[in-house]
Amino acid sequence: MSKIGVFVCHCGENIARTVDTERVARAASRIRGVAFATDYKYMCSDPGQAKIKKAIADYGLTGVVVAACSPHMHEKTFRKAVEEAGVNPFLCEMANIREHCSWVHEREEATTQKAIELVRLMVEKVKRNTALTPVRVQVTKRALVIGGGVAGIQAALDIADGGHEVVLVEKEPSIGGHMAQLSETFPTLDCSQCILTPKMVDVGSHPRIKLHTYSEVEKVEGFVGNFRVTVRKKARSVDINKCTGCGECQMKCPSKKIPSEFDRGLRNRTAIYIPFPQAVPARPVIDREHCIYFTKGKCKVCQKVCPAGAVDYEQTDEYVEEQVGAIVVATGYDLYTVDKQGPYPEFLGYGEYGYGQDPDILDGLQFERLASASGPTGGKILRPSDGKEPKSIVFLKCIGSRHPSKGIFFCSKTCCMYTAKHTMLYKHKVHDGQAYVFYMDIRSPGKNYDEFVRRAIEEEGAIYLRGRVSRIYRAGDRLIVKGADTLSGAAVEVEADMVVLATAMMPQPGIEKLFQKLGISYDEYKWASEAHPKLRPVECATAGIFLAGAAQGPKDIPEAVAQASGAASKVLVMFSHDEMLREPVVARVNENTCIACWYCLEVCPYKAISKKEIRDRKGNLIKRVAEVNPSICTGCGTCAATCFSNSVDLDGFTDEQLYSEINSLMAVGQDLFAEPDKGEPAEGEARAA
């Protein structure tokens, strides 16, 4: 006979506000097989856990149900407590009466009834739970970092410096990411390239970092500790080992009119090109879409001039398989589309501002390139239309941030600071110029951040106008910016020579395809989701996968770097063990009934199932059956659902357990209660007869 303990949590007010927790405990105490039931304000706290341990000792409990929050939140906590009291942790289950009940219903009778039913079905399951032991697996002490921006660079360096091999995959021809495009950085105005490029060089020359640039992750198999990753190295058309990076090819390339991605279209590049002088690796790539040889079949100038004979038009995409134990996702961001319409139909563009129509209306990164010493104007602020110095410049904040009618609800977090920086860079280069900023709020919490903004306004004379801009018109030589100053309540018009849109961040278009390959979750904007917003900010819910930088949400450089180091330290913690424990929720085949149809083998997404031969002592084949490798199986249950002969069951989620849960709901009031409800709790605690 089971002796189950039921522990009902109030979660402060979170559950008790809508659910009568005391009554849930009382009802639970009358379920057949329940030996003890109680409720408490914070079950996860130390005294709460002590209650569980004491009850296990006092009543000799054989199983525990904690009616509280989602198992995602605290299943580990309670299983650990139960284990410490000497009971197998897999005999402890959670009934989720918070997310599934109290948070989504009003305070009424039905809510408490639902909580009671959730408890009852979990009691029925625990009665049939069996003791399980975690599966031990070897850890491959090698990490994959996806994305070579500052976050990926930092994570890769930290893990490699910690003594482990790192594979860094970057989809562009060079690492460096968006940070390499920036001019100077807030709040210290140090040159972005000066602080980043040494790190890029470190990555390029690190003995434990294997760099795949111009490459993308094609396929991810396996699980925590043992991932098998296929990397597609896109055809560069240049043999990176022969090439010396002399640059002769891009000097002579006749196709010169391609807008440079790195300079955001403010300068042109050639078809064979090194994206920027400090690139790592400093090796060119042929852009086959624009190359004259690849489009028209004639040219080959680069091959003729290359002194090293490195140009190879026959190169094809190459697939490399890498074995790693952990993955850091550092895929970064892209700019919000300030054009008329972007890649996502659910988010509207900004046609009213005329970006892309008028050359003197720039996005934030374009202005960075203008202000950069290595940029198209050598760091001079000049109008793209006529090369004149703008004497009046208007910055518009929140373009793609906090704009519900465009479909964007979040704050991009970095634009307040970079706009303040832009006004300063402008003032430092155009002394007699005037900068105007249209803003909604100034958000500058961060070390030395608000001081920086005050400096822009008070010392450098930027005029901040609180309000949004409705429209920008071209009137002859100038741009008319029509907006509102909501502090004075007046409509304002500013004549400007140049307008800069403080463009927000969005995830890289199509990044969800990578996230799906990795099996990690993401939100409605396609930002990757962390396992817990406060307590597990650098881990994904999928074990062994970590997050660094803006892939998770808008971040500035200090934050991205801090998170990257956090992710790296999590990887290093993992690598400090030779083997790790995995949940023993795995599939099990009943060899007596298995008919060897192999459907399970076909559907298993993890290739965890193989064919096993059963032989007698003389070695004669008796039959073939399916066999599950418990160190690969993730317990997804696909095989159990597919099996025709009902021979596959999932440990911890057997058919018997699930059916008994359902039956407990069907059989309400029939046979489940040991005795009728007399409604007399003893100090919130009750014992079954």
Added chain:
Amino acid sequence: MMKYAYYPGCSLKGTAIDYHASTLALAGRLGIELVELEDWVCCGASPAHQRNPILAAGIANLLLSLSSGVSSQIAVLCAACYHNMKKAEEEMRRDGRHRNEVEALTGIRFDPEVRTRHFLDILDKDLGLAALKEKVVRPLEGLRVACYYGCLLSRPPIIAFDDPEVPEIMERVLRAAGAEPVNWTHRLECCGASHAVPLTDAVLRLVNDILISARDAGAEIVSCACPLCQANLDMRQDEIRKKLGVTHNLPVVYFTQLLGIACGATGEDVKIRKGMVSAEPLLRFKNLL
């Protein structure tokens, strides 16, 4: 024959009778049957939603229900009526709690199948520009038109049938009829209609800016889709001359009047003489009348 329920709204039966007449004249020539709603009431325009948003949605819900038995598609011409009805309809479709409140107040069930449609959208999507082109007998060749949307027709995005900030639908439709829409800056600026009485001077300035922008872009005529915009842009020109010293003399008509003429309606059919600044001399000069 395409059949739609038709909600004219108060303006089209009074100050904007030319909008109503030209719409019917045009629809008849395009093979579009417009069946006027029976027993319709005012949409509540601007006072209702400021007074009581649920009541405002209730009026729209009543109007939407009147279409039952005729068509699930209601053609609306006035920008304010369209705005009110479409907004109420979309909000009820998206927000169940709001819908329950409105239904409880009016005692009328909201039919989620019903769609408020602006006539421009019907021409563009249902009829199609190719079919429209076929019906054109007098192409508006050489007529440089400034298409004016004002504030209500395309915004907020919840009601939009084209890009809410950079719509091109009116240009598309008029271009199909042979006109030459000009590229101008003030297509979506507010004409200040709701401040006509308390802040007349501000309105004069706004209208003046709009007319200057249209004129500078080379427009000979302004096409609009809102009775209040039309009245404001048309009737203020004399006052602008007196108070601001700027002479305009720019005719302001409805897009349905221009299309009606292009499809063979007479000036009388579309009541072209109703405007304060007459469009007749221009249209005669272009051999369109």
